[in-house]
Amino acid sequence: xxxxxxxxxxxxxxxxxxxxxxxxxxxxILFIFNxxxxxYNPDFLDGRLMFKLKDNVSIEPDYIIKNLPKKSExxxxxxxxxxxxxxxxxxxxxxxxxxxxxFYSKIPKLMRIFRVHFSDYSDIDNIISDLQTLxxxxxxxxxxxxxxxxxxxxxxYNQSNYNWYFDLVNAEQAWDISLGDNAIKVAIxxxxxxxxxxxxxxxxxxxxxxxxxxxxxxxYVSSDFMWSHGTHCAGTIAxxxxxxIGVVGVCWTAKITNKIK
Numbered sequence: 604x605x606x607x608x609x610x611x612x613x614x615x616x617x618x619x620x621x622x623x624x625x626x627x628x629x630x631x632i633l634f635i636f637n638x639x640x641x642x643y644n645p646d647f648l649d650g651r652l653m654f655k656l657k658d659n660v661s662i663e664p665d666y667i668i669k670n671l672p673k674k675s676e677x678x679x680x681x682x683x684x685x686x687x688x689x690x691x692x693x694x695x696x697x698x699x700x701x702x703x704x705x706f707y708s709k710i711p712k713l714m715r716i717f718r719v720h721f722s723d724y725s726d727i728d729n730i731i732s733d734l735q736t737l738x739x740x741x742x743x744x745x746x747x748x749x750x751x752x753x754x755x756x757x758x759x760y761n762q763s764n765y766n767w768y769f770d771l772v773n774a775e776q777a778w779d780i781s782l783g784d785n786a787i788k789v790a791i792x793x794x795x796x797x798x799x800x801x802x803x804x805x806x807x808x809x810x811x812x813x814x815x816x817x818x819x820x821x822x823y824v825s826s827d828f829m830w831s832h833g834t835h836c837a838g839t840i841a842x843x844x845x846x847x848i849g850v851v852g853v854c855w856t857a858k859i860t861n862k863i864k
Contacts, residue, residue, distance in 0.1 A: 647745040649724045654734050654743035656715040668709055679706035692733045697722040718746070753778045755845040774853060783856035789840050790860040793833030795819065800834065802842045802849040807860045
C-alpha cells in the first residue's frame with residue numbers, strides 16, 4: 604500500500620533534512636567559518652608567529668641531533684620553562700604553546716626556528732618587538748597565509764595553447780611568492796626586438812648591425828614589423844603582466860636590455 608498523507612501526497616522525509624538537522628548543519632558551517640576566519644589580519648595567521656635563534660646560540664649537541672628518530676612530522680612541542688631567556692619575554696603574554704616546527708629535520712639551522720601560539724591576537728606586534736630585544740634572536744616575524752590565487756588577466760593567458768610553459772615552470776605558484784622587481788634587467792641578444800611594443804618595457808637597446816640605439820626590426824623584413832624572434836623571447840621573459848592585453852612574461856616586472864646581433 605502506498606504511504607500517503609490525508610491529502611494524498613507522499614511524504615518526502617527520507618529525502619529532506621529535518622529542521623533539527625538543518626540547524627545542526629548551519630551551526631557547524633558557522634563554526635568552521637569562525638575557526639578559519641582571520642579576525643586580526645587577513646594576510647597572517649591569527650595567534651601565531653615565528654622566530655629563529657642566531658646560529659651561534661647553542662642548541663642540542665651533534666650526537667643528540669644525529670640520533671634523533673625519523674618522523675613524518677618534524678615539529679616538537681617544547682616546554683617554555685626550558686628556555687629561560689624566552690620565558691622572560693613570553694611570560695608577559697597569553698602564550699598557549701611553544702613549538703619547534705623543524706626539530707626532527709636534524710638540520711641545525713631549521714632546528715633553531717620556533718613557533719609561538721598565543722590567544723590574544725592583538726599582542727602580536729608587541730611580542731615580536733620584545734623578542735627582537737633578545738640578543739639570541741636572529742629574527743621574529745608574523746606567519747603569512749600562503750594563498751594560491753594570483754592569475755593574470757592578460758588576453759591570451761587563459762588560452763591553453765599560449766600558457767603551457769607557465770604550467771611547466773609552476774609560474775602561478777612563483778607569482779604568489781613574488782612578482783619580481785623592476786630593478787631586474789634581462790639582456791636579449793637576438794635578431795631584433797620591437798621596443799615600442801605596448802607589452803614590453805625596454806630599459807636600453809642597441810643595434811650592432813646598424814650602429815644605432817634602435818633594436819626595432821626594419822619594416823621591410825616582414826609584413827608585420829612587430830614580429831621577430833627577439834620580440835618573442837622578450838615577451839616570454841618580461842611581457843607586462845596583468846594589464847588586460849596581450850600575453851604575460853615569466854617576470855613581467857623586469858626590464859629588457861636589447862642587443863641585435
